[in-house]
């Protein structure tokens with residue numbers, strides 16, 4: 001039985017096949033759709049979108065073709081083009097059968113780099129026909145990604161298209177693969193202590209991917225004389241006639257060797273871009289020390305990693321698959337290299353842009369991994385080394401590093417028609433795409449930067465807090481203090497590959513052994529002694545309850561800010577904070593504010609976590625505390641009191657409560673833009689407000705939504721969050737005597753960082769207000 005048959009017959013494979021078929025079929029066939037980006041809701045929209053209005057952009061483009069980038073989606077639209085002649089390692093299965101792969105590439109472009117794609121499967125086998133069809137598509141697209149077209153035709157097709165077209169033409173199987181292979185090779189050689197000029201490379205495969213990888217490795221310093229190619233016919237030797245072409249002839253050698261087995265001895269790198277199972281384990285024995293084995297055929301590699309590892313313990317092993325470490329796959333490159341090229345309207349993707357991408361990817365693997373990347377790898381956090389030569393495809397930093405590097409190289413080499421004019425704004429845009437919290441959080445981070453505020457974290461042993469602490473220290477946002485056992489913190493930092501160290505970089509409060517223990521117990525007892533807590537319980541809690549320890553620390557002035565809530569019940573922690581830190585002078589009750597950041601809006605919701613049925617007075621206070629907090633974000637608050645009643649259409653108790661709250665706010669904080677009571681859609685649509693309340697004092701759509709009850713606020717916030725795939729920042733606890741915030745157990749490390757920065761900004765603002 002062949003290895004392909006073996007693979008096909010495993011039950012795991014059958015399961016995966018069934019799931020894949022279901023995934024592709026339900027709920028709608030395929031993986032892609034087209035959606036309109038402009039409203040088409042009425043006669044006027046129709047007149048603008050189509051005839052007669054559409055004539056205006058048509059004529060503008062006829063006058064000046066470059067404005068097509070302003071009036072159409074072309075500049076963000078890429079064609080993924082295939083004729084289906086070398087689909088993955090499945091061979092020549094034709095254009096129609098290649099469509100799931102091309103739709104898949106389209107999804108990856110969108111997901112990883114926000115690039116729109118039409119997949120174009122063409123029924124064309126001759127070079128001339130492929131070139132004719134693709135070059136005729138230039139008016140439609142900002143770039144062409146050729147995919148799964150077999151060698152040697154793909155070389156000729158790409159060469160001719162590059163010469164004919166004024167937009168980037170990039171054969172992903174060649175150059176995307178070459179870029180990521182080169183990054184992995186660079187890092188592997190660094191670990192092995194070898195120089196690229198000296199290493200011997202043997203390939204299995206002399207097709208599109210293998211030859212492009214070799215060409216790029218040669219531009220990076222590898223020597224042609226140190227490279228031997230093999231393919232189905234065996235060694236590529238001088239004088240060979242069968243299956244030769246001018247591209248592989250570059251690597252032909254004057255040798256009597258004829259098979260892979262004849263040439264692999266002493267090789268430092270095996271580069272497999274051919275077919276599953278072709279590398280037999282025993283062949284690895286004769287390879288050089290610390291060999292790099294790149295078995296990249298998809299879906300079945302040239303050798304499975306466990307078989308390779310059994311023979312060579314010292315090997316570094318890469319495959320194209322996501323279920324093993326070191327996934328060398330062009331998905332790490334193509335979305336981002338196109339992002340960079342499109343963003344500066346590059347006319348091509350040249351050698352310098354490719355090398356910029358190699359440098360960026362290789363350098364990224366040597367940095368500490370992000371939390372998202374760690375998750376993509378499973379439970380073990382990867383640290384740069386033989387099992388982590390290149391970043392995970394889910395590493396959010398890929399776009400931030402590769403796209404700007406590519407755009408800069410395009411500019412330097414003169415192929416950028418519209419060089420990036422404002423690099424800060426460009427990086428912000430990429431950041432916003434990645435984290436979505438980037439822009440709205442920016443003023444907060446700017447304000448908090450270089451603060452000396454001491455933020456104490458109750459859940460100091462939690463991975464998310466450890467990762468957040470490193471970011472906060474690097475970004476100089478605060479001085480973290482972690483509550484936890486030092487040995488546990490130390491071990492986890494090492495396990496997660498984090499650089500910061502306890503005591504040296506940040507303070508640790510050990511609940512099991514802190515010299516201030518007695519003082520903390522006395523302080524705690526002074527706060528809760530007459531609230532049903534006896535001295536024994538106080539002693540036990542100050543040893544075991546880290547929220548209590550953190551709150552006492554802030555109350556005593558040993559820290560400035562408390563962040564807790566990654567574990568434990570919200571209701572208990574708010575009780576501890578209320579009792580120990582207390583409520584700010586002049587504030588009646590604590591309340592909770594949530595921020596949702598979606599693709600289209602930044603909106604605050606209150607009270608989402610604390611007061612279940614606020615009175616009119618409570619609501620007026622929530623509105624004012626929320627508005628002051630929103631100002632820290634350098635956003636002008638615009639509040640709407642939301643109800644089932646729209647400006648007096650109903651006279652229920654809740655509607656009356658909201659009207660009373662409105663009157664109170666207008667009296668107590670006349671500068672705050674607020675109106676109500678109103679429907680949720682009225683708050684978010686100027687058109688509706690003009691229809692039902694033309695003299696509404698809300699001059700723009702509301703960004704602070706206030707609700708009559710906790711249920712209404714919390715339910716709405718969670719529904720909107722889920723339906724719009726929004727990022728939740730918060731809850732931000734309002735009204736405490738000193739900054740203290742209770743996060744939710746589902747918070748990410750980025751959420752911890754965001755909340756710490758908000759709390760630092762809040763603390764600095766309080767200092768300024770105290771100074772007067």
Ligand SMILES: NC(=O)C1=CN([C@@H]2O[C@H](COP(=O)(O)OP(=O)(O)OC[C@H]3O[C@@H](n4cnc5c(N)ncnc54)[C@H](OP(=O)(O)O)[C@@H]3O)[C@@H](O)[C@H]2O)C=CC1
Nearest residue numbers: 088089151205206207208209231232274297298320329330
């Ligand atoms: N991990 C990644 O990112 C990528 C992986 N790949 C994988 O690389 C492989 C090749 O793709 P690509 O270069 O586009 O395809 P091509 O058709 O252009 O090249 C295939 C090459 O592999 C050789 N080959 C095929 N079967 C064998 C075999 N049994 N023994 C030795 N050599 C063999 C072919 O030799 P001959 O010409 O004699 O038939 C040819 O040289 C595929 O499995 C693909 O999935 C490709 C791109 C990216």
Ligand SMILES: CC(=O)C(=O)O
Nearest residue numbers: 087088089173298330
């Ligand atoms: C990854 C890819 O492009 C291939 O295997 O063809």
Ligand SMILES: [Mg+2]
Nearest residue numbers: 088147148173
């Ligand atoms: Mg491919």
